[in-house]
Amino acid sequence: MMSGPARAVLVTGGSSGLGLEVARRLAGRGYVVGLMARDNDRLNSAIGALGGNESRLVACRGDAAEPADCARAVSRVIEVAGGLDALVCCAGTSLRAPVAQTSPAVAEMVMRANFWTVFHSIQAALPALKARGGALLAVSSLAGHRGVPGYGVYGAAKRALVGLCESLRLEVAGDGVHVGVFSPGFFDSPLRSKVLDGSGAIIEPPPPIPFRLWPLDLCADIAVYCLEKRVRRRYLPRFVRPLFAFDEATGGVVGDRFLRSRFRGL
Numbered sequence: 001m002m003s004g005p006a007r008a009v010l011v012t013g014g015s016s017g018l019g020l021e022v023a024r025r026l027a028g029r030g031y032v033v034g035l036m037a038r039d040n041d042r043l044n045s046a047i048g049a050l051g052g053n054e055s056r057l058v059a060c061r062g063d064a065a066e067p068a069d070c071a072r073a074v075s076r077v078i079e080v081a082g083g084l085d086a087l088v089c090c091a092g093t094s095l096r097a098p099v100a101q102t103s104p105a106v107a108e109m110v111m112r113a114n115f116w117t118v119f120h121s122i123q124a125a126l127p128a129l130k131a132r133g134g135a136l137l138a139v140s141s142l143a144g145h146r147g148v149p150g151y152g153v154y155g156a157a158k159r160a161l162v163g164l165c166e167s168l169r170l171e172v173a174g175d176g177v178h179v180g181v182f183s184p185g186f187f188d189s190p191l192r193s194k195v196l197d198g199s200g201a202i203i204e205p206p207p208p209i210p211f212r213l214w215p216l217d218l219c220a221d222i223a224v225y226c227l228e229k230r231v232r233r234r235y236l237p238r239f240v241r242p243l244f245a246f247d248e249a250t251g252g253v254v255g256d257r258f259l260r261s262r263f264r265g266l
Contacts, residue, residue, distance in 0.1 A: 008032040008081030009227075010073055012064040012121050013091030015042040017189035018139060021220035022088050024050055027057065029224075031086075034058040034077035036070075036121075055080070064091045064117035070124035084128035086227055087136040089161075091117040094191045096207050097198030099152040106200045107153045114157035119164060126177070133176030137227045138165050140183040142235065145244060146255065149263040150207075158183075169232070180226050184236040187214040210262035212237075 009026050013019035014035030027033045027050050035050075037043045040061050047057050058080050062069030077084055093113040095106065118138050129136060143151040144158025162181055169179040186192075186209045195203045214236055226234050235241055247255040 007085045008034070008077050008083060009086035009088060010034040010036060010060065010077050010084060010121070010125060011088045011090060012036045012073075012117055013089075014060075015039060015046040017090070017191060018187070018216065018219055018223065019088070019090035020046050020049070021216055022090060022223050025220055025224045026086075026088075026227075027051070029228075032056050032058065032077065032081035034060045034073060034080075036060040036062060036064055036073045036091075038063050064089075064121050065112045067120045067124065070120045073121075074124045074128060078128060083132050084125060085132050085134040087121060087125040087129065087134075088223065088227060089118045089121055089136070089138040090223075091121075092139070092191070094195045095154045095197075096150045096195050096203065097153070098150060102153050102198035103200065106196065106198060109200065110153050110196075111157045111160070114154065115160045115164070118161050122164075122168065126172070129177050130172070130175045135178035135180065135227055135230055137180045137182060137223060139223065140181050142183055142185045142240060144183060145235075146247065146259075148259055178230040178232075180231050180233065182219075182223050182226050182231075182234050182236075184214060184219050184222075185211055185240075187219045187236070188216045189219075 007030065009031045011019050011023045011033065014023050015037035023033045023035050035043060035046055043059050043061055047059050050057055058077050060073035060076050062073055064070055074084060091113065093110060095110045122136060138161055140161050141158040143155035144162050148155060165179050165181050192206055195206050197203050222234060222236060
């Protein structure tokens with residue numbers, strides 16, 4: 001657990017899904033929690049769902065893909081708590097479409113939602129995290145570590161996130177700042193009903209998933225554990241780590257065949 005008289009965390013994408021559940025758990029552990037999201041009504045609803053304590057919950061309306069909004073969110077949390085101990089990057093959107101059928105505008109939007117939100121929130125929060133030897137956790141995806149049919153653009157955004165965090169970890173090694181990445185597979189969240197196609201339209205009904213759907217509560221528990229225990233990298237399920245090693249050792253031939261058989265219909 002991080003030390004300090006008033007531990008504080010900023011959670012991007014904090015108004016719903018994984019971000020909200022992470023915020024709920026950290027609030028229960030005594031953190032001052034800043035929730036950052038674009039929609040004011042959903043943000044206020046989330047604050048109310050967490051108890052509405054104005055001294056412990058900070059509504060930070062803004063777009064995490066905008067540097068100025070991130071700077072204001074960090075400043076707001078510091079204003080309330082006196083500092084910032086942690087950043088959890090949960091903002092994002094989901095896309096399933098072949099690369100050839102994804103419009104450039106949608107590709108840019110997905111990169112903005114899944115990568116630039118992390119980049120800009122990290123840049124805004126880093127000086128405060130250095131001041132307290134804090135920690136940050138970014139939520140990636142298994143698709144950010146291995147190519148999957150239909151997830152080329154989404155996976156590229158998540159892989160960029162991983163590369164950013166791995167380089168940042170080395171850059172801040174002497175500053176006492178921890179950098180972690182949590183990469184889950186499919187999990188139950190509001191984004192499951194808002195998967196976009198290559199034109200930016202919501203796919204209805206949502207595309208079927210070929211693997212287990214993990215509970216949202218489990219993902220939130222793991223995310224908080226990774227943050228507080230300063231875990232560098234965590235996958236869900238954990239057994240994919242040796243599978244990735246096997247895939248690399250075999251040149252990806254077996255993995256390609258397996259994934260093509262699971263992700264059909266594109």
